[in-house]
Amino acid sequence: MDAPRRVKVRCCIAGGGPAGMMLGLLLARGGVDVVVLEKHADFLRDFRGDTVHPSTLDILRQIGLLDAFLRIPHRREQTIAGRFAEGTLALGDFRGLQPFDYMALAPQWDFLDLLADAARAYPNFSLRMRCEATGLIRDDDGRVSGVRARNPDGELEIAADLVIACDGRGSTLRDAAGLAVETFGSPMDVLWFRLPREASDPDQTQGVPARGRLLVMLDRNDYWQCAYVIGKGSDAALRARPLQTFRDLVAPLLPFEPARMEALHDWNDVKTLEVRIDRLQRWNIPGLLFIGDAAHAMSPIGGVGINLAIQDAVATANLLGPMLAGADAIDDVRLARVQQRRLWPTRVIQAIQRIVQARVIASLLDATPGGLLPTPGVLRLASRFLAFRHIPARLFGYGIRRERVQFGPRA
Ligand SMILES: Cc1cc2nc3c(=O)[nH]c(=O)nc-3n(C[C@H](O)[C@H](O)[C@H](O)COP(=O)(O)OP(=O)(O)OC[C@H]3O[C@@H](n4cnc5c(N)ncnc54)[C@H](O)[C@@H]3O)c2cc1C
Missing domain, CATH: 3.30.9.10 (D-Amino Acid Oxidase, subunit A, domain 2)
Structure with a gap:
């Protein structure tokens, strides 16, 4: 058998979903030598979640990609309604919120193509499609020093000063690292x-x-x-x-x-x-960091998975970008700062999702199938107030502890 081909980069990102592509772009803009590995041949996968919330629109604005994004055929949704036996009621409302008074629904593959095209403008960026991370390379003292991968031409070893796993909720690198996962049930x-x-x-x-x-x-x-x-x-x-x-x-x-x-x-x-809520107890080990779904799989409630993945990517670029852009050895202690920053928003949103699952969805599903539910009195009353309708829009749409792009050139 042929020996695996070897490549050396400063940072290797495994997984070209929202977390991996956004992080790849942000690091590339800041001059980091970065490669993204994506196991599929393209981004064309249906039903991957197409909700682009204001928090993500704002990141696109900050890096100068908002206009290009808005040229993708999309829908702008200002209100989210509940349809009950007596009629329809607005439950979430973006109107009046700044800087975006809507959520966009756009095909995820177009969104990822946009990020990939923008990143390819940087010579220090490379995207390897049909390249699947299969395992970790470790040096003599156990530190992760790269990724084993496979593409149609054979086996590959990508040596990297830092590996960032963005390979989603079925993460191969999570298994390879053997990290403990906290799993919360879903009904x-x-x-x-x-x-x-x-x-x-x-x-x-x-x-x-x-x-x-x-x-x-x-x-x-x-x-x-x-x-x-x-x-x-x-x-x-x-x-x-x-x-x-x-x-x-x-x-x-x-x-x-x-x-x-x-x-x-x-x-x-x-x-x-298959709905899952889980979270790594520790998002990093020496030489390796997990973000996005690979660090925390989210329930679809609130449609927040993409947006949390993007926020993780921005925080990672802000916290680690300056170190990666230099030539010094990676300070592994700094990797923990990403979890310190992003754990709280992840925890809060997962806690809300678990409450909704347990209190609302489980009891709905327990009942014998029948007609539409009557409007709960408290909702009928509360939904009259814009401030109430703003709560889900702010919580899920704008998110908690919103990140701003600090690493790389200003748009
Ligand atoms: C059916 C469905 C519907 C959803 N609906 C919504 C929604 O409406 N709104 C929302 O916000 N979120 C939704 N989500 C969740 C959302 O898609 C994820 O939370 C979000 O995409 C996470 O981004 P990520 O980059 O962390 O991971 P992913 O999007 O999972 O990306 C991981 C990427 O890594 C690649 N990959 C995996 N393993 C490897 C490997 N070993 N080597 C190389 N590449 C690899 C995958 O092909 C993929 O491209 C939905 C998810 C699903 C499955």
């Missing part, structure tokens, strides 16, 4: 599918809570991106039944004719997201 999984949208449909992203069921419909202008919440682990049993069973479960929750469910031809049109 639900989610089935994603698309339905065609017609001009006469309501013009609104909405959650539809019903007895025993919950549907979320994201308005994507020319189609509906739908998330149907099911009990944890019940996917296989449901899929063993004819697709018509699923169509019949969802149809009563739609704000239009049930026949639209015929757009689903077979179970391949329905994708499962």
Whole structure:
């Protein structure tokens, strides 16, 4: 067998999702010699989460990419509604918030392509597609000193002063490092599918809570991106039944004719997201740091996964960029600062997600399937006040402990 080819870089990022691509771009802008490894051939994966919250829009503005992002076909959503038995109620409201009074819904692959194109402008950046990190290289004293990888040409060894794992919730490097993970249960999984949208449909992203069921419909202008919440682990049993069973479960929750469910031809049109909330107890060991989903998998509640990953990337570039841009040996003690900064927002959002899962979703799913829920009195009253409707928009949309880009040139 051929010996693996060897490459040497200052920083190797494993995983080209939102965390890895944003971090790669930020480090490249600041002059760091950086390579991003992405195991897929492109970014074209459906249902990866397309919610780009104001916190991320603001980062794009700070690095001069906002106009280019807004040229991607997208939808701007100013309010998020709940549809109850008596009608629709605005529950989240971005109107009046600054600097962005909306959340954008844009295909994640376009967003990642934008970051990749911007990063490629820097000669010190390289993106290796179809290159999968398979393990860690350690030096004699156990410090991580690189990544083993595989691409269509064979095995590769990438020696790096620092490895940053951004390889998502199924992280290979997390397993390779053998770090302890705290897992918090979830009562639900989610089935994603698309339905065609017609001009006469309501013009609104909405959650539809019903007895025993919950549907979320994201308005994507020319189609509906739908998330149907099911009990944890019940996917296989449901899929063993004819697709018509699923169509019949969802149809009563739609704000239009049930026949639209015929757009689903077979179970391949329905994708499962196994919901998980977990967190590494320690995000770093000498030579290696984890951020994004690889450090903390998020529940889809609030659609915050992408935005938290981006905030982690900005904090990492701010805290470690200056050290990486120099030539000195990496000070491994500094790696812990990323976790110190980002643990609190992660904890708070995960705690809220766990409360919503336990108090709202679990009790919904426990009930025998029935009609739409009546509007809870407290929500009917509270939703009259913009300040109340701003709470979820601020919490999930703007996030906690918002990062500002401090490393690299000003846009
Ligand atoms: C079905 C679904 C729907 C979602 N909906 C939303 C939503 O609406 N809003 C939201 O904010 N979040 C959503 N999320 C979560 C969101 O996608 C993640 O939280 C976010 O993408 C995390 O970014 P990341 O860069 O940390 O990880 P990821 O996006 O998972 O990126 C990891 C990248 O690493 C690559 N990779 C993995 N292993 C390796 C390896 N060994 N070597 C090289 N490359 C590797 C992967 O191909 C991937 O490109 C959803 C997730 C799923 C699965």
